[in-house]
Amino acid sequence: MIKMAQLEDIRKMYFMEDLSIREISRRTGIHRDTISKYLSLEETKPPKYKLTKERNHPVLGPYIPMIRQIIEDDKQRHRKQRHTGTKIFGILRQEGFSGGYNTVSDFLRQEYRKQKEAFLPLEFELGTYAEVDWTEAYFYLNGKETKAHIFVMKLRGSGGFYVRAYPFEKQEAFFDGHIKCFEFMKGVPYKIAYDNLKTAVKKVLQGSNREEQEQFISLRTHYLYESTFCRPARGNEKGGVENAGKEVVRRFFVPYPDVNSFEELNHYLHNECIKLLEKNSKWEAEKSALRPLPTVRFDGARYKEAKVNRYSMIQFETNRYSVPTSYVGEKVTVRATAEEIKIISKGSTIAEHFRIHGRNKDSIILDHYLELLLFKSRALGNTKVYNPQTLPPIYEQYRRCLLARNPRGNREFVKILMLHRDYHPSQVTEAIEIAMEYNVYGYDGVLNILGQTLVLSHKADPINKDKLQSIPEVIVTPPNLDKYSILMTGGDH
Template sequence: MIKMAQLEDIRKMYFMEGLSIREINRRTGIHRDTISKYISLEEPKPPKYKLTKERTHPVLGPYIPMIKQIIEDDKTRHRKQRHTGTKIFETLKKEGFSGGYNTVMDYLRKEYRKQREAFLPLEFELGAYAEVDWTEAYFYLKGKETKAHLFVMKLRGSGGFYVRAYPFEKQEAFFDGHIKCFEFMNGVPYKIAYDNLKTAVKKILEGSNREEQEQFIALRTHYLYESSFCRPAKGSDKGGVENAGKEAVRRFFVPYPEVDSFEELNEYLHNECIKLLESNPKWEAERAALRPLPAVRFDGARYKEAKVNRYSMVQFETNRYSVPTIYVGEKVTVKATADEVKILNKGTMIASHPRIYGRYQEQIKLDHYLELLLQKSRALGNTKVYKPQMLAPVYEQYRRSLNARSPRGNREFVKILMLHRDYPTALVTEAIEIAMAYNVYSYDGVFNILGQLLVSGSPKTAPVSKDKLQGIPEVVVIPPDLSKYSALMSGGGQ
């Protein structure tokens, strides 16, 4: 099995440099069949193994955390009272360090050498270079002040940028930001600069080297672009996108936008970005200079194995999501994107929910519990899976009327709810309303009316008015005297 970085090199040599499989084989030593296999993949996936660990300093290694802590503490002290290299060496010797002075000084020179920074005016080729960053802004979500994490991608050739808002900066939001930006731009820049984000970088190595997250390599390999990372704590290395983030907050979040969802906020940001880019004379030219999008969208979801509990719910992070009750006890896969949670069983989706952004909350669908409610219909009024406020008011009115007429009223009502699986909600609701007008209280009655609505658009007969009902004389039925039948039984055994 080859490494993800080798897979990336193979695809770049083939798709970007135009090298033949034979030439790639000559350069890399990787078998031609293996090369053919990986360049034919529509969506490259990272190999399922861990990267080898970076070589550590054999003697100094255990003391490096102590050195870093000393340097970090010195930042809060007066400049003339900070540790020198000699003082650090003496401190380490007291702690048992057996190495030499030069070992410590070589490490300090490589890791903490400082120099005065100078800046050059920059000019970028169209489509060649972009920068990515996160920033924060506040807005009103359903009237409540809420923090948005803004994913910003700026193309340096034209200076145009695009913004997406998320409730967090998790990996699935990081990937979704790339996907949405690339699709908005209808192309991919040749190189993108980043901070040392945990979603992309596992470990900062010496110089510009980084141990990268496997999924981040998969993203980069899918879209075939180069990446670079800023020096630690050097945001000026990508000052263009930092300024774009500040401009986005100033232009789009002053005053606070008032929305009912993140979807509405992102629609607002999308439209505001378009307005801003319409006045950018280089924007369309830069879009035309980007690399084309791949045929398949990158799968930026996060996957997690889980088990369905006895309440037919699956936990993801701190929240729980319902699935049909037939899957209780089953092992399932949770597929989480920035705004949706899908639950899969053996590759088949069995439930889909909007993602919960809070903590210790539940997302429950009544339909998942209807079969169980048929068996335990008495619990319908007390279970939290049935929330009358989620349905039209006529449903709860009809349920109460059913229960007043029959001890099996809840069961009849559950069967009516199951009609939503096969018929439009509006049509089922209309059938219930007509049933109440006709004084019909049963599943069969509602189903019959529904069938008439489907065929003709209205029931065949009109309901009897209350005035006519009052004019009908009362009929008194006298029960028969069953004792008269006893005479027939006498002698019946002869």
């Protein structure tokens, strides 16, 4: 095979200098038949070498069955744990192979090229088939770069998809993603394809068989759909949702969204999905073809038993959540969803918290400790259960003024905080502001002002004249009291 520059010289010598093929062969050292072949070409494309028969591998030949067996076994392994060319070369060397690395790598390149899989174009009936997967993207949470785990559900009939963002890929997030997607679509597909997620699959068995998680079976039973799983390391079997995940990152996370919470991020993603689906001509038709939602929402929460410690807190995972002090030492049930933590005792919810997404953090509700603070009020300024930043600034100002005037000021202040149980926080705040304005310091004074402000705010509006006209006139005949006059004279029987 000659190079393009040689072909150029040959053509110039023949067509421009009128040299014979024999003379060109003498000057270039290229055989006359080869020159004739290239001169007869209609198009002057770069010459290509055509291999008419497969090369022999005299040195590698005895080891080819071993190489092909390694490649075949690798199909059952995770793609990141398959043999590299260097690893295969090392194995062959141990078996006595005397050739070089390039011989092995050239053969592997040919083998992998032969084994490239071809795919068929697919078409799905509307409403019948969906795919679920996780992808990752980064965004700014309160100005800090943060990773979001994106749950993606794609309907293959229309190609439309919906997404939700979570701080993790735990089972409660997996279930919440299904619930939110089904409710957004107002229906359930008949079959959903999954990767071998730990939240769904306990163990991968032979072939297409799987030992599934009990909670996942419960989810599927509730919504009455079928599930199917990809073969290990064969993500292409749900390529539709993987492409949707890439589109989500490209469309919705470039540039980084800048939000203050995951709730705000999900609101943004919800609106972006709607904008995209409005352009999908098949979306509404596919939604109408879905199986109807059950009347009761699936409980996708995770439950765990916990014990309230002496600080009136329970631990869930690595974080701690407060409960009322009256439950110290008792066993309670923690109900965890992707967004909130509920603590239950004897069937009643005794505390609710937003779920903490960090590690080794505390979620403390001041109200849980107020009864204890009545008896230990001196510790109010030093305990972390009282955080002035969680209240309007006027509260801490009032507490300091109250304490300067009354040695039991902290106790009075705790009683004022208890007013939040019966009155709206804005009403208590207004009463404290008025109390400071008039130099009234104490629980009784704040309660008195609170009562006055509430009375003043409930003024009766005069009745409209038109309404008075619509009220029928009632004439009351006054009673005749003359018969009672006789009693003044002593009576006459």
